Amino acid sequence: MxxxxxxxxxxxxxxxxxxxxxxxxxxxxxxxxxxxxxxxxxxxxxxxxxxxxxxxxxxxxxxxxxxxxxxxxxxxxxxxxxxxxxxxxxxxxxxxxxxxxxxxxxxxxxxxxxxxxxxxxxxxxxxxxxxxxxxxxxxxxxxxxxxxxxxxxxxxxxxxAGIVMQLLFRWVRRPIVQMVDQAEAISERRFITITEPRVIELRQVVRAMNTMVARVKTMFAEQAARIEALRSEANRDPLTQLANRNFFMGRLAQALENEEFAPSGCLLLLRIRDLAGINRRLGRERADQFLQFVAGKLASLSADRHDWLLARLNGADFGLLAPGLSADEAPAFARELLENLAELRRIEITDESDLGTFGIAAYRHGDALSTVLTRADQALAQAEETSNAVVLLSDSDTQATLVAHDWHTLLTGALTGEDFLVASFPVLDRNDRLLHRELMLRLCQPDGRLLTAGAFMPHASRLGLMPVLDLETVRLGLVELGRVSYPLAINLSSTSIADSGFVDRLVSLLRQHRDQAGRLWFEVNEFGFRDELRALAAFGERVRPYGCKIGIEHFGRHFGSIPQLYDLQLDYLKIDGSFIQGIDEHPGNQQLIKAIVGIAEGNDMLTIAEGVHDDGEWLVLAELGVQGWTGPAATGRLQG
Amino acid sequence: MEQTLKTRFGQKPLQVFQAWRQTVAGARGLSDSARMEAINNFFNRNMAFVDDQILWGEVDYWATPLESIGKGGGDCEDFAIAKYFSLLEAGVDNAKLRLTYVKARIGGPESSVTQAHMVLTYYATPQAEPLVLDNLIGEIRPASRRPDLIPVFSFNRDGVYVPGATTASVDRLSRWKNLLQRMQQQGYYP
Known part of the structure; x- marks a missing residue:
């Protein structure tokens, strides 16, 4: 009562x-x-x-x-x-x-x-x-x-007396209702402050609650700042602020196996020529400045491709992971970069006329990490030996998958012909039980060959077809849920979530499949989600009544501020594989994971590690309090 | 009761008071006529006739037995009241006693000077001729031997005293009721 x-x-x-x-x-x-x-x-x-x-x-x-x-x-x-x-x-x-x-x-x-x-x-x-x-x-x-x-x-x-009571109650009621709302909001991890009422006893309570909310917000902000600091420390090159070698390798491993990445691409290595000489002639400080300029230049030239990753691998080596960049375009792109870097000499940042050399390795899904790295090193060595600025090495049939398509016709045709399929990858909990399976959309081409999401999604995005494709995935997911008993996770693009037409159609789909809807987990890429905070909150309000869970995937992939998690009522976080790669040998990332788990637990969120490659990594992750895992090791565990 | 007497009238009437208590106690074992003899004589001897106006400063004040003893005097109704309650206490049936308003011819039956007076009457049976206890003539005589008195109206505690009725301001309007209340306060209530 x-x-x-x-x-x-x-x-x-x-x-x-x-x-x-x-x-x-x-x-x-x-x-x-x-x-x-x-x-x-x-x-x-x-x-x-x-x-x-x-x-x-x-x-x-x-x-x-x-x-x-x-x-x-x-x-x-x-x-x-x-x-x-x-x-x-x-x-x-x-x-x-x-x-x-x-x-x-x-x-x-x-x-x-x-x-x-x-x-x-x-x-x-x-x-x-x-x-x-x-x-x-x-x-x-x-x-x-x-x-x-x-x-x-x-x-x-x-x-x-009744009338007077009624008036009195109306006066006292409003702040009480507000306080109840605030308390409910806090229990739902939304932290709001309310204006102080005129009733003295209530005013003190409200003041205390507001103070507490402010304190909690500060605490979360501090936690977020700590995560950010830890992430920078462990994964960034202190001089250039680019990703470091470890982070780069984690991403490369993902790019080679994850369907979300383009099925093929190029790994570019840039070695600055004679850094030791520059150091000697211009002094340490000038040399550092030079490296920073190179980093800035490279970053600005690849900034519009957010699925690419630029890193400083060691002293004079920079790496650029460019999923989706074809072997045909890569050398030209590398030369363009070199030309832009030549500007540095003109403004007398360096005295070296020949700035550096590129070694490029083309890769495709399924290539081993070491193979691709070796190929890139060989290309770089060849370039240095032959005084060629750019050398590309590739597997002979790498080119075969990179057939140009009329993507619009292909995608719309596939939608009407229902040529889309779904593949799924298991996500396990700490006891190796299936938490859910993550769905990936695949396209069955007219000639019978399969295209993975990484191949067609960038084009779908460019053509504005993301909402349609996302809806198709949900439709297929609901069909799948009718057959299986475990939950399914579906990635949604931030464009779709911000599209009210898409959300309306999604909700009507959910309404039609009420029984299955409760087992749907929707996840958004953190990068898109950061711009669409409000859209995500609104989306959550619409689908939560159907029992759907909402989470973020690839949490921490992109450097930048950590979003205000407590405002969003998320159910889970999938921590990006870049931090997971080699976690058992990386104390910095262990600290980072621990901090993320801490903030997630404080917000009642489940933490799941992406891209776990071996049991050693998972043992360390489990020790750190991570509650779920996915990746090759998890898939292997389920099959084994 | 004794305490009330002392605080209101001092040590002086204490002797009379004790004599009264002894007389009443002694009368308990006697016959009705002997009881009346004892009580009548006690009051006629120990109380002086004093007008209310002198004694109490009021035209007509009904004193309780205790007050009469304290003052050592009273007028005709104070005598009658004191005798009435003493007899009740000594064991005489209330139904046999009446307080009677009489018209008294002063100076004998032939006198034309009359005065309002009150006596106590005793009826051995409801139909019997009553005996008259009076302070004018000390001897107890049957009514027929008191030609100087003409009865007007009689009453006793019945009909006034209602068991269980709570005291309220209206009750004070009755002189009789007022008397009974004062007696209760003074601790004397046979």
């Missing part, structure tokens, strides 16, 4: 009790007074009658006359004259009940009238005794009328 209802009941009960009490007291007092009055009337009249009868002759006629005279002229129930022996000589009685007074009322408040008695004497002798009883009829009428008036007053006063 709510506090307000309890207050109401209390007020009503107290009012009723007070009124019942006052009613009873006033009724009993009035009745007592009336009884006294009636007794006095009886006694006085008895004395008067006895006195006058004592002066008269005592024959029956006179006695009868006197008794009748008194009875007829007054309000009596009984006037009786008995002789010395106690025999009734004359008696007049009127036992009529009062009209208009309910019987139950007379039973509830009975009026007992004491009889007045007096002695009649005849000279020195006793003659008899008179008994007079005043009639209670008028007393009952008066008592009843009084009760009725009291009742009217009670009702009027009760009504007035």
């Amino acid at each position: 709510s506090l307000l209802r309890q207050l109401w009941i209390m007020v009503i009960t107290i009012t009723l009790l007070a009124f019942a009490g006052s009613f009873a007291v006033s009724m009993l007092t009035a009745r007592n007074y009336l009884e006294q009055q009636l007794y006095v009337q009886s006694a006085d009249n008895a004395a008067a009658l006895a006195l006058s009868m004592s002066q008269q002759s005592k024959d029956d006629a006179t006695a009868q006359l006197m008794v009748t005279a008194l009875f007829d002229s007054g309000h009596f129930e009984l006037v009786r004259y008995t002789d010395v022996a106690g025999r009734v000589v004359v008696e007049r009685a009127n036992h009529a009940m009062p009209e208009g007074v309910p019987v139950w009322f007379m039973r509830l408040f009975p009026i007992h009238v004491g009889a007045g008695q007096a002695e009649v004497s005849d000279g020195w002798h006793q003659a008899g005794r008179v008994t007079v009883l005043a009639h209670s009829r008028y007393a009952y009428l008066s008592l009843w009328a009084g009760a009725f008036r009291l009742l009217i007053w009670i009702l009027a006063a009760g009504l007035l």
